[in-house]
């Protein structure tokens with residue numbers, strides 16, 4: 131029985147993929163669970179137990195997980211790339227149009243007419259104060275052409291916008307799905323200088339914190355609308371407020387508001403709803419549950435943010451999975467130890483990613499605790515598991 135602690139509310143569809151005969155999935159487990167499934171709850175303060183082998187982020191961003199600490203401890207961190215991208219894309223397009231057409235202000239004003247006489251006439255008389263531009267023919271700058279950025283770019287092209295994308299790390303696979311109408315900027319400045327709307331779709335990490343700050347705002351067009359459905363820390367708040375004060379930024383639309391943004395007249399503050407749709411929640415839960423189950427039952431690793439991809443088919447053999455440092459002669463030492471105990475390796479896989487590597491051995495016979503202890507004692511071995 132594997133224990134999987136839920137750190138957030140996760141779509142119940144996970145139980146279809148993690149049957150209760152083999153998996154105890156609950157939010158009431160102790161912190162020494164074999165694995166965790168999480169959305170946005172912070173795991174930074176957690177101390178992980180020796181038996182913890184995986185964390186599945188049912189979503190895209192993993193800045194709530196201490197990735198380096200997990201790698202040190204041989205904990206595989208998964209995410210679910212693309213599973214909530216459509217949910218975010220739809221909200222970005224909707225919020226962009228809402229901001230341009232002054233819808234939040236208009237909704238609030240319409241409510242003030244409640245109880246007055248002749249509402250239809252008052253509506254006609256007052257509507258002029260909310261005139262707002264159409265997005266067709268305007269330029270949208272998309273920073274980050276990953277799962278979400280590409281969908282936003284393509285949807286914006288489809289409603290007649292000119293789109294400039296910027297992503298110096300664009301993968302070849304992703305490039306295939308970008309509409310031919312998206313102009314790819316070589317330099318961020320080109321996007322900043324030409325865009326009427328700018329939308330952020332990059333991860334938040336040490337390199338991207340404060341990605342938009344005073345130098346970037348100063349290069350933007352006057353009256354630009356900036357959208358942030360990625361993470362709050364990507365925009366330096368003091369620079370943003372200065373840019374709003376000077377009229378450089380007309381509106382800021384954010385899924386990650388902090389206290390001083392909540393009642394600001396030119397900030398559309400959304401309570402992190404990008405992925406909060408039944409569809410996205412289900413897609414993420416299914417993907418996370420499948421990845422955990424594959425990992426527990428076969429040792430397969432896909433969509434990990436800290437370990438190499440390694441797809442190993444199910445097998446009746448005794449399987450030993452080993453996470454270890456990516457150093458010369460690690461595999462040699464492991465296989466020598468196995469041979470010393472008279473065990474034959476029927477099949478094996480070995481993959482690496484930076485400083486870390488993963489070896490999977492299929493053995494013809496059961497492995498003894500003594501042999502396992504000897505493998506664990508090899509310098510550079512991080513985690514050993516028998517399936």
Ligand SMILES: NC(=O)C1=CN([C@@H]2O[C@H](COP(=O)(O)OP(=O)(O)OC[C@H]3O[C@@H](n4cnc5c(N)ncnc54)[C@H](O)[C@@H]3O)[C@@H](O)[C@H]2O)C=CC1
Pocket residue numbers: 189190191192211212214215218273274275276277278279296297298299300301304331332333334338359360361385402403404405406
């Ligand atoms: N509001 C919400 O509910 C949601 C927010 N997100 C946020 O959106 C982010 C992006 O999500 P996805 O598109 O699914 O991820 P993704 O990994 O598919 O795409 C991220 C893209 O950003 C690019 N990138 C990284 N650093 C960059 C830089 N310095 N300049 C330009 N491009 C850079 C990468 O090359 C990649 O193409 C997530 O990391 C997460 O923080 C994701 C899902 C839901």
Ligand SMILES: O=C(O)C(=O)COP(=O)(O)O
Pocket residue numbers: 169170171188189190191192214402404405406
């Ligand atoms: O997937 C992401 O990165 C998100 O921001 C979605 O977060 P959530 O799962 O809604 O807490």
